[in-house]
Amino acid sequence: MAFDRLIENIVKMQNPTVAGLDPKLDYVPESIKTKCFEKYGKTLEGAAAALFEFNKALIDALYDIVPAVKPQAAYYEMYGWQGVKALCDTIAYAKSKGMFVITDGKRNDIGTTMEAYATAHLGHTDVAGESIDAFGADALTVNGYLGTDGIKPLAKICDSDDKGIFVLVKTSNPSSGELQDMKLETNESVYEHMGKMCEGWGEDLMGKHGYSAVGAVVGATYPEQLGEMRAKLPHTFFLVPGYGAQGGGADDVKNAFDENGLGAIINSSRGIMCAWKKQGLTEEDFAVAARKEAERMRDEIVGCIGKIKLG
Numbered sequence: 001m002a003f004d005r006l007i008e009n010i011v012k013m014q015n016p017t018v019a020g021l022d023p024k025l026d027y028v029p030e031s032i033k034t035k036c037f038e039k040y041g042k043t044l045e046g047a048a049a050a051l052f053e054f055n056k057a058l059i060d061a062l063y064d065i066v067p068a069v070k071p072q073a074a075y076y077e078m079y080g081w082q083g084v085k086a087l088c089d090t091i092a093y094a095k096s097k098g099m100f101v102i103t104d105g106k107r108n109d110i111g112t113t114m115e116a117y118a119t120a121h122l123g124h125t126d127v128a129g130e131s132i133d134a135f136g137a138d139a140l141t142v143n144g145y146l147g148t149d150g151i152k153p154l155a156k157i158c159d160s161d162d163k164g165i166f167v168l169v170k171t172s173n174p175s176s177g178e179l180q181d182m183k184l185e186t187n188e189s190v191y192e193h194m195g196k197m198c199e200g201w202g203e204d205l206m207g208k209h210g211y212s213a214v215g216a217v218v219g220a221t222y223p224e225q226l227g228e229m230r231a232k233l234p235h236t237f238f239l240v241p242g243y244g245a246q247g248g249g250a251d252d253v254k255n256a257f258d259e260n261g262l263g264a265i266i267n268s269s270r271g272i273m274c275a276w277k278k279q280g281l282t283e284e285d286f287a288v289a290a291r292k293e294a295e296r297m298r299d300e301i302v303g304c305i306g307k308i309k310l311g
């Protein structure tokens with residue numbers, strides 16, 4: 001199963017973190033923007049080319065120490081189809097460097113449309129008998145609000161194409177509790193119930209390291225719920241956003257891991273992309289600074305959880 005590959009990457013690198021690639025033009029150094037605008041003009045094409053150059057430099061600086069990247073689709077869609085092409089190019093480049101790619105699209109719809117989303121992001125599109133990867137990611141974030149028939153088409157592709165999904169369970173944002181903390185008649189909270197549904201959806205998609213292809217998103221900003229969900233969802237791998245820019249730290253995420261130091265991957269996007277600002281460096285040093293921040297984040301988290309080993 002997909003998360004077996006991710007887990008093996010994490011163990012090999014002794015690093016349970018993922019670098020979020022959420023590029024904005026104002027993160028991109030002038031030198032890259034000038035080059036791209038000279039070539040393509042101050043156009044969506046020029047902007048998209050700058051985003052890709054920025055991402056490529058980050059991937060080159062990180063691929064040998066960070067197991068995965070997580071491009072958030074919205075930051076590419078801001079630049080039209082040209083930005084979406086930069087997303088495709090980023091996914092292809094990261095995969096060519098051996099990185100596991102999680103597209104953060106938070107996709108959700110009725111079954112037939114979810115089939116299209118699953119095919120687009122994880123499967124192969126059929127073009128007159130030719131089977132072609134559209135986005136070709138290894139995993140996709142999804143919203144389970146529509147229930148089982150919205151997840152089933154994804155589960156089918158996870159099984160056939162060795163892919164994974166992360167379902168939103170307890171999101172890192174301040175108002176997540178407005179609905180997610182509400183109690184159901186079973187006296188469970190909504191997030192607990194969504195988490196349990198993930199365990200069920202993953203039952204037939206079990207990997208060899210004890211985690212299924214149906215993971216969950218649980219925010220670093222809710223450490224108590226993170227520990228609670230870890231204990232209650234033994235086969236559900238966690239994507240944990242909220243570290244760094246949203247205030248989460250190593251102490252908040254340590255309970256996301258099982259006794260082998262597995263079970264979770266911790267995301268940092270702005271913290272890594274914009275690390276040069278905190279290191280008193282210049283924007284031209286963004287890639288060097290990103291690597292330094294990725295090493296610091298890895299050492300801080302592994303310092304809390306100890307050696308990571310296969311179960």
Ligand SMILES: O=C(O)c1cc(=O)[nH]c(=O)n1[C@@H]1O[C@H](COP(=O)(O)O)[C@@H](O)[C@H]1O
Nearest residue numbers: 072104141171172173241245246268269270
């Ligand atoms: O699905 C996600 O990745 C996600 C879920 C969530 O609950 N909170 C959250 O921040 N995210 C994403 O994780 C990333 C966090 O970015 P930083 O706060 O810059 O590290 C963004 O791409 C968010 O869209």
